Amino acid sequence: MIDLKGKVAIVTGGAHGIGRAISELYAEAGAAVFIADIDTEAGSEAASSIREKGREATFVRADVSVEADAVECVKAAAGVHNRIDILCNNAARLGGFHALAESTTDEWTQSFAVSLMGTRHFTREALRWMVPQQQGSIIMIASIQAMVGGRNSAAYTSIKSALLGFTRSVAYDYGPYNIRVNAICPGAIQTRISPKPGDELYNRQVSKTFLGRVGQPREIASAALFLASDLASYVTGAILPVDGGWTAM
Ligand SMILES: NC(=O)c1ccc[n+]([C@@H]2O[C@H](COP(=O)([O-])OP(=O)(O)OC[C@H]3O[C@@H](n4cnc5c(N)ncnc54)[C@H](O)[C@@H]3O)[C@@H](O)[C@H]2O)c1
Secondary structure, three states: OOOOOOOEEEEEOOOOHHHHHHHHHHHHOOOEEEEEEOOHHHHHHHHHHHHHOOOOEEEEEOOOOOHHHHHHHHHHHHHHHOOOOEEEEOOOOOOOOOOHHHOOHHHHHHHHHHHHHHHHHHHHHHHHHHHHHOOEEEEEEOOHHHOOOOOOOHHHHHHHHHHHHHHHHHHHHHHHHOEEEEEEEEOOEOOOOOOOOOOHHHHHHHHOOOOOOOEOHHHHHHHHHHHHOHHHOOOOOOEEEEOOOHHHO
16 A cells, blocks of 8 residues: 655665664565665675565665765665655664763764764755655654663663654754654664563563563564655654553553
């Protein structure tokens, strides 16, 4: 039912986990997908596995924190059909999860550079195309940690919270250009960064949900597909938890 044929989508951090699932689902819906990631091997493999299924995908090596990489990546994606329709800002600096007293300035600076400034760089470049088109959908992958506290993650929580402000502010400014800007807040989703089944943290995560389980990357991708599509034509500035009920508890 959801058709992205003829649309060009960029997914940052699309080599692994949630970003990869979003890239796959956008391509299944007919979009030409650009995977922007620092992991060349995994990113190339993700794009070629999508192409093997007869769909359109290209890997572009890009570090989202580097402004010039964002400029080049968006230019390359726009070169395909002379447009950018969808941008999913998914890449984030993960790790360095410990109490604030043990954190380093460098960790905070890197988190800021990747997760917030990277989102800013890609969004600004995509807007250069979306404004004249008078059409576009920008999706931030934030976290429920932007809505509720999380242990040992002050940098991550602070920057994910900032992404919600970024979402609302850009949605406000670019609504008149028919550009929709929304954020998804995933709960505990099974990716390479997740605790393993049976771990104390895994069990705690499961106990925080109404559904009694962690989520799968494809379940975040489904929400990202909806927001990217015309079915969400009146949805902007929204913060959508996809968390099995965690934040409703
Ligand atoms: N897994 C979860 O439980 C969960 C929960 C809430 C939010 N999230 C968010 O979902 C997003 C994806 O997380 P994931 O679990 O799939 O992690 P992941 O590690 O599997 O994927 C992250 C991707 O980002 C890429 N990346 C990292 N730094 C980059 C940079 N500087 N430039 C370009 N690419 C870069 C990595 O190479 C990787 O492909 C993140 O924004 C994360 O904060 C995840």
